Amino acid sequence: MSEQKLQSQTVQTTGHAWDGDLQEYNNPLPAWWVYTFYATVIFSIVYWTIYPSWPFGKGWIGGVSDITYVNSEGETKTHSWNTRALLLEDLNQAASAQKPYFDKVSAMTYEQIAKDPEMNGFILSSGKALFADNCAPCHQAGGQGVVGFFPNLTDDDWLYGGSFDTIHETLMGGRRGYMPTFGEVLSGEQIDQLANYVASLSGTNHDAGKAAAGNVLFHSETAACYYCHSSDAKGRKDIGAPNLTDNIWLWADVPAAEGAEGKIAAIRGVISSGLNRGVMPAWAGRLSPEQIKVLTVYVHELGGGQ
Amino acid sequence: MNINFKHEWIETNIGLMAVLTMLAISVGGLVEIAPLFFIDKTIEKVEGVRPYTPLEQRGRDIYIREGCYTCHSQMIRPFRDEKLRYGHYSLAAESQYDHPFQWGSKRTGPDLARVGGKYSNEWHVQHLVAPRSMVPESVMPNYPWLLSTPLDISDTASRMKALRTVGVPYSLSQAEYDANVTKFGVTVAKQLHIPDAKKNLGEQANFGNYDGDRSGISEMDALVAYLQVLGTMVDFSKYSDDAFVDNR
Numbered sequence: 001m002s003e004q005k006l007q008s009q010t011v012q013t014t015g016h017a018w019d020g021d022l023q024e025y026n027n028p029l030p031a032w033w034v035y036t037f038y039a040t041v042i043f044s045i046v047y048w049t050i051y052p053s054w055p056f057g058k059g060w061i062g063g064v065s066d067i068t069y070v071n072s073e074g075e076t077k078t079h080s081w082n083t084r085a086l087l088l089e090d091l092n093q094a095a096s097a098q099k100p101y102f103d104k105v106s107a108m109t110y111e112q113i114a115k116d117p118e119m120n121g122f123i124l125s126s127g128k129a130l131f132a133d134n135c136a137p138c139h140q141a142g143g144q145g146v147v148g149f150f151p152n153l154t155d156d157d158w159l160y161g162g163s164f165d166t167i168h169e170t171l172m173g174g175r176r177g178y179m180p181t182f183g184e185v186l187s188g189e190q191i192d193q194l195a196n197y198v199a200s201l202s203g204t205n206h207d208a209g210k211a212a213a214g215n216v217l218f219h220s221e222t223a224a225c226y227y228c229h230s231s232d233a234k235g236r237k238d239i240g241a242p243n244l245t246d247n248i249w250l251w252a253d254v255p256a257a258e259g260a261e262g263k264i265a266a267i268r269g270v271i272s273s274g275l276n277r278g279v280m281p282a283w284a285g286r287l288s289p290e291q292i293k294v295l296t297v298y299v300h301e302l303g304g305g306q
Numbered sequence: 307m308n309i310n311f312k313h314e315w316i317e318t319n320i321g322l323m324a325v326l327t328m329l330a331i332s333v334g335g336l337v338e339i340a341p342l343f344f345i346d347k348t349i350e351k352v353e354g355v356r357p358y359t360p361l362e363q364r365g366r367d368i369y370i371r372e373g374c375y376t377c378h379s380q381m382i383r384p385f386r387d388e389k390l391r392y393g394h395y396s397l398a399a400e401s402q403y404d405h406p407f408q409w410g411s412k413r414t415g416p417d418l419a420r421v422g423g424k425y426s427n428e429w430h431v432q433h434l435v436a437p438r439s440m441v442p443e444s445v446m447p448n449y450p451w452l453l454s455t456p457l458d459i460s461d462t463a464s465r466m467k468a469l470r471t472v473g474v475p476y477s478l479s480q481a482e483y484d485a486n487v488t489k490f491g492v493t494v495a496k497q498l499h500i501p502d503a504k505k506n507l508g509e510q511a512n513f514g515n516y517d518g519d520r521s522g523i524s525e526m527d528a529l530v531a532y533l534q535v536l537g538t539m540v541d542f543s544k545y546s547d548d549a550f551v552d553n554r
Contacts, residue, residue, distance in 0.1 A: 014313045016312065016313065055344065058347075060345065071548040083384045084395070087389065087395070088547065091386055133390070134424070137425060137429065138429055149432060279426035280426065281425065286423070
């Protein structure tokens with residue numbers, strides 16, 4: 001009795017002594033902790049039976065919980081719970097909520113969509129999200145582009161055409177801008193004359209004498225600019241050759257260049273080094289046909305649709 | 307506590323304590339990792355995944371050197387929002403030749419697992435040199451030296467040999483090359499042949515002209531070549547959208 005009383009009052013030690021008298025306490029764990037631990041053990045067993053858990057042979061135990069989804073082939077399938085099946089179920093739910101709208105997008109012509117106020121609302125909201133994810137890194141959030149790199153989509157100037165069909169074609173297959181390097185075939189003087197002529201086309205400050213010589217060169221077989229930019233210098237949309245007469249600049253940053261000579265120098269730079277850039281990626285493999293149709297209408301409505 | 311057991315046995319026997327400590331700390335790893343080597347569905351069976359070409363591999367080295375992984379993940383998780391923003395979820399098969407993998411767990415910038423083909427080379431060059439000229443709200447640092455630093459290609463073969471040691475099927479012998487032809491086709495097998503590494507690297511850089519300057523091979527050439535191949539090896543249009551559900 002007296003020994004029991006002693007034990008309940010003093011804490012047990014681990015039983016060994018170091019250096020003669022150095023001992024370690026051996027406190028028991030509190031009851032709440034021990035029972036919480038047992039509860040977690042029971043919880044894990046319940047969890048194992050519901051969700052995929054233990055490896056078994058060359059596979060694993062799938063658990064009793066399952067997920068039903070419809071795959072892209074239209075088959076309804078039931079699979080034991082996993083995140084990939086869960087994603088398909090999520091996508092099915094989202095797709096069924098958006099389906100009435102996307103069905104309408106597929107069924108309607110571009111013109112019908114653009115005129116229908118309800119569909120316009122859908123295009124504006126879904127198109128904005130699509131544009132922000134995929135197009136804004138180059139064409140910027142408002143579609144204003146970056147002079148020297150990526151075209152402005154909000155103005156009336158279109159390299160490849162601003163109709164629904166050409167915008168759709170651009171989105172599907174992408175584009176690649178190309179202009180030969182004239183620095184290798186023309187003299188510095190000739191390039192200067194051409195630059196003055198190009199400046200004169202849009203009313204930019206220029207030397208009239210040089211521009212007149214440039215005019216001749218532009219339409220000659222020596223420089224042959226008119227092949228692509230056409231004889232009236234209004235460009236050719238079938239090959240993406242820009243209109244030089246509209247004072248809208250993509251490659252030569254004329255508006256930002258300092259002084260009359262700086263503006264001519266900016267044009268000279270493009271003529272002499274040419275262009276092998278202006279690459280727009282193809283989106284056909286990355287976005288669905290409905291998404292591309294939404295974006296086509298969205299881009300068309302950014303400002304300059306034709 | 308069992309009367310027969312004494313802490314003293316372990317605490318006075320350093321060898322026993324070392325063995326028991328090792329056992330205790332390796333249980334978690336053994337239970338979670340070891341089964342993956344026996345489960346036959348760990349890596350999806352999928353066509354198109356190949357090791358990186360010498361140029362892409364050097365680009366990957368620069369990606370790691372510059373610490374891109376500290377802000378960019380390469381792991382699209384199977385969630386609806388990630389699918390909408392980044393594309394199909396990442397497969398284990400797609401990083402099977404990555405040593406070390408670049409999955410990451412921190413996204414200050416966007417996930418890059420499928421950035422390949424999404425933007426033009428020119429965009430990447432301009433964006434790496436001056437990110438805010440392309441994306442005004444970006445907080446990414448400028449990396450202007452990539453464009454001006456020539457790529458060090460002297461150790462390309464050694465780097466490929468090192469990866470070969472850890473299991474990437476770069477070929478040294480004719481037999482290994484032939485095996486790669488069977489597995490990946492001639493075009494890819496040629497790129498994986500270590501003796502031709504420098505030649506292949508030069509040709510790809512010149513043909514791709516990733517940095518817009520053919521006068522030399524810059525670090526930018528390599529990095530953009532790497533970024534442009536990310537996530538593009540598997541053609542998901544060939545597979546049903548539930549083709550990989552059984553793998554998890």
